Amino acid sequence: MVEKLFLLVPVGSMCALFFAFFQAKKVLRFPEGSDLMRKISASVRQGANAYLKRQYTGVGLFFGFMFLVLGVMAFYDLLTPFVPFAFITGGFFSGLSGFIGMKIATSANARTAQASSESLNRGLRVAFSAGSVMGFTVIGLGLLDLSIWFFLLKYVFYVNLAGNEAAQINAISSAMLTFGMGASSMALFARVGGGIFTKAADVGADLVGKVEAGIPEDDPRNPAVIADNVGDNVGDVAGMGADLYESYVGSIVATIALAVSAKYNFGGAAVPMLMAAVGTIASIIGTFFVRCGEKTEQKVLLGALRKGTYISSALIIVAAFPVIYYSLDCAQYPERIGVYFAVLSGLIAGVLIGFFTEYYTSASYKPTQELADASLTGPATIIIGGISLGMFSTLLPVIIVGISVLVSFFTSGGGTDFARGLYGVGISAVGMLSTLGITLATDAYGPVADNAGGIAEMSHLPAEVRERTDALDSLGNTTAATGKGFAIGSAALTALALIVAYIDEIELKASDFTFELSIINPPVLIGLFVGTMLPFLFSSMTMKAVGRAAQNIVREVRRQFKEIPGLMEGTADADYAACVDICTRSAQKEMIAPALTGIVSPIVVGIVLGVNGVAGMLAGATASGFVLAVMMANAGGAWDNAKKYIESGSHGGKGSDPHKAAVVGDTVGDPFKDTSGPSINILIKLLSMVSIVFAGLILKFSIF
């Protein structure tokens, strides 16, 4: 029975990929508008392609190196021989997701601007369709990679273990976790590199253009304006896609690994994959409900997007029941149906975290409005206010994740069987991510709308079109905030599942190893301290990188303003490519150190503090990374919207002193919310993945 249900997984994958293909076709049928619009869009596309090409070349070298390292380890029997290959495929599919999503996003920007000149609904449909290409490519490729490896390992490589179900699935999940590490590594490079690119361009463009030269945002005279638009695509589309690809497959493979110690075996391994497959169908159905009228009010537009997500969630709630009932054989073991509530708790936690993220960052609510008031007494008070807001906003997400973990642990039987409870925690992460197709679509929609607004401005489309693209863009900011909350929440749950998978992996590798995971065991405690510090160190590195890269852009823009005659008068063109090139080179250079920190730390901590120390480090990094990421994302989002709130007329509007103070807040918030904050999500998962893959090495060479 369960074996046949498994076939649903490749089916779900194909559905997602076909749907993404048709959505892409649909987007490409829309006209691109005037020659100028085509030209601008082409510049952005070229820049983005050039960036990705360079990034994939650099990352390719890293993957080649890691392939060798893992190969040598496999040769010395520290790893199974599939590991190097699994690692490569994880990285490849993660990168491919980002690449396809970005391809279509950069093709959809001018088309969205053009469609908006016809009607708001058309604009929304084009941008949302482009976003959904991203969303469904991610889940389609994720499920494809999972299916291929699962079937290969089960029916070809480990077919000899078919008699011992537990041993077979253990072997399978071990190999599959490696492709999670491949995906994580790729995601980290994409997120960090993209995040540095986008914010260097944004901050650099603003510092010289808006502040020094006094020209508006998105003004074509600003040489960094194309780089800024490219950045939206490489950071918020390609980076985000790689990030969530990684959470998606990470949560699934971690839960598969937990199925064995929970003694659910194949039925238990089936649940996460089937939930994902079912979620795919539900997400596709949901997208058909996303449409709007001509009202530009945010509430109405937001309602249009939300409708799709809510319908998908409702469908999953219905479909999860039979999936769990049959997979876990609940007819015979009725108590196992408790796992269903783990799915629910994950889904609900995702919605709640998204809601509170919006509450703390949207100008429709009190916190951001009060933050805007702080601009009246200057930049210092708005900075203090934003950091304070961000810190305060960590309370509820922590409580929500806490309740979700408790509920999923106990409803899944953790009270009597510890391993089953932990399996439930894994399932709650899967539940949260089951709506990923549509959630990511509403998220990736944002940068497309943002780009469309830029193109409308640069190609001088009529004011009513700007109004529409502004409405779409503003909506994108809200969905970006919600999406960030979702990405952080799912990363935390996934990381927790991975920590347990790490412990399982050690037990598998060294059955005689006795853990001393007590938090008062000094190696655990010190690991905890180190783990708590890592997200801070990592954020420091990424923020400094943005600062350095932005300085390069500032110098280049100043140079062009001075050296290109007629640029400010609009009679000469800026050299956009130079800025794109600087951002590309800076991002490539600057992403190395933080990425290496993520990869090297677990190995160093493992060798110095041993297996227990690594567990402490993972727990510390997950907790502190979660809190810090929420703080940075929400502070950044609130500063951004406080600035927009003032621009819409409060406290003197654009150009007033409070506005200038708010611009300072927004600039500080840029690397917070778009570089450091989101990169932490991947850091905490990558740390776990590396720990799992190098578990054998650590067992062998650790001092303790």
Added chain:
Amino acid sequence: MVEKLFLLVPVGSMCALFFAFFQAKKVLRFPEGSDLMRKISASVRQGANAYLKRQYTGVGLFFGFMFLVLGVMAFYDLLTPFVPFAFITGGFFSGLSGFIGMKIATSANARTAQASSESLNRGLRVAFSAGSVMGFTVIGLGLLDLSIWFFLLKYVFYVNLAGNEAAQINAISSAMLTFGMGASSMALFARVGGGIFTKAADVGADLVGKVEAGIPEDDPRNPAVIADNVGDNVGDVAGMGADLYESYVGSIVATIALAVSAKYNFGGAAVPMLMAAVGTIASIIGTFFVRCGEKTEQKVLLGALRKGTYISSALIIVAAFPVIYYSLDCAQYPERIGVYFAVLSGLIAGVLIGFFTEYYTSASYKPTQELADASLTGPATIIIGGISLGMFSTLLPVIIVGISVLVSFFTSGGGTDFARGLYGVGISAVGMLSTLGITLATDAYGPVADNAGGIAEMSHLPAEVRERTDALDSLGNTTAATGKGFAIGSAALTALALIVAYIDEIELKASDFTFELSIINPPVLIGLFVGTMLPFLFSSMTMKAVGRAAQNIVREVRRQFKEIPGLMEGTADADYAACVDICTRSAQKEMIAPALTGIVSPIVVGIVLGVNGVAGMLAGATASGFVLAVMMANAGGAWDNAKKYIESGSHGGKGSDPHKAAVVGDTVGDPFKDTSGPSINILIKLLSMVSIVFAGLILKFSIF
């Protein structure tokens, strides 16, 4: 043998108190200078007294309430009957330390200004003597309280247990831990209230005086100038004193508690107290080496202060050996001498953390100089740079604490006997704090010098005097930074010892309770998340409180500038008392919520997540609190000194755009380094103390 050695403790206490008394006498023999200087000094003194009076009244109510609560709990046998009384004495002595320190500091400010007009060395001697009154009062009262309770409990209340050494010392340490909680509560109110007062006055005075009205710092026309000086005393003297009083006794009683499970009994309990007594003598000797010539260079002055600390440390290193040798009977058990290395590791860790704090915050080194460069591109980049610097600066302190814990654990025999290793960790905290007398003297010296500078400015003393007080003040900033590092480091080690003491306390109360402290046990994990979040929540509250209180000051100063005719021309006096009063009321009101968060959280977490959850929370809060406190203190210190660096002539000097940007950084840094950061130290210790005292309640009423 050991019993007789115990008598050294009250002797040490008396030495410290007599020394403090003679130092106070000496300070008071110096002349106060002109009538104007007397008048200003009197205003500051009055303001500070008024504040403390109001604070102690409010806190008195809280202590009365807690006395009743603890009394009821004792009545129902959840606590021993000594607990309520111990709680009160801890609070009383902590408050008294702050009070005496502040009394003498506010009497020494004009005297230091006057002495500086004679020679730099005289100025230094007066300010340092005033600081040493604080330092030795803290350790003297700490040892007094410890001795009284120890002797009362051992020879009166628990004399019936004399036959069973382990049971007796367990009972003693349980009761004594409660006075740690009293001290923590008092310290939290003092730190938070004082921190809010000082920064509200400082920020408020700067925002209107420097930024809006364009008058210099410490200008007597600014109505908030006296409040600003009062703030230095109530925050940096009284608050700091209460904080370190609490670390001091906390580390000692925690280690006494650990002596039982380490099976060292009275010998083991003697070591921390004797180390403290020996440290007292060493600190007194050290103070005699603090003297300087007439060179105002920072390096020379710093060397003068450092000399005292280094000599004290060297004496302790020598004296610790016989203390441990005899107390732990190393003649018979030679392996026990390893505990000596725990003392060393704590001492060295304290020095190293202080050094790296200075490295990251002093304008003599690269990080702060680079931060000053970031001011060239405006306030946003200096804010990003400062946060990034603060985050990066957490790496080394975490590694230092980690190594210190590992070394003290293993040299004390943790490899074969877990409890003995943990005892070593407690001893390393004691070792770090053994130089407290002189460390705190160099720290409390800062606000006196700062006040002296203000008085010199306000009473128009000659430029050469200003130069000297500026040199002393600047030195004070460095020692304040080092002192903060020391306070944070010792708080972390103390908190770790307290976590273990908490586990011991539960085992004592419910010997049948089986811990599940594994970090993958969901209650522990969720506790860890909640604990990690608490310092963020707490900092958010304290920063917001400063913001609100500063707004009140801004309004009042603006009102006085507008309504008092002749104020700006210098023909009329400002109403200083009004600003002091506003700060006092704001601080009293605003300190309640954060303080309650610290007291209530462990109880709520205990009831919801049980004993294991509390342990997770304590570990999470200690790790994240340590990292966050280091980050905030160092970011704040670096911003402060980057501003001073620019004021000394770099990047255009005072009034330039970079300077304005640096002022924004400094203002953001004010609540970071003087309110939120240092308050976190106490939060993490208070959480442990409350958990220990309410352990019985939690065992009885927790859901799990």
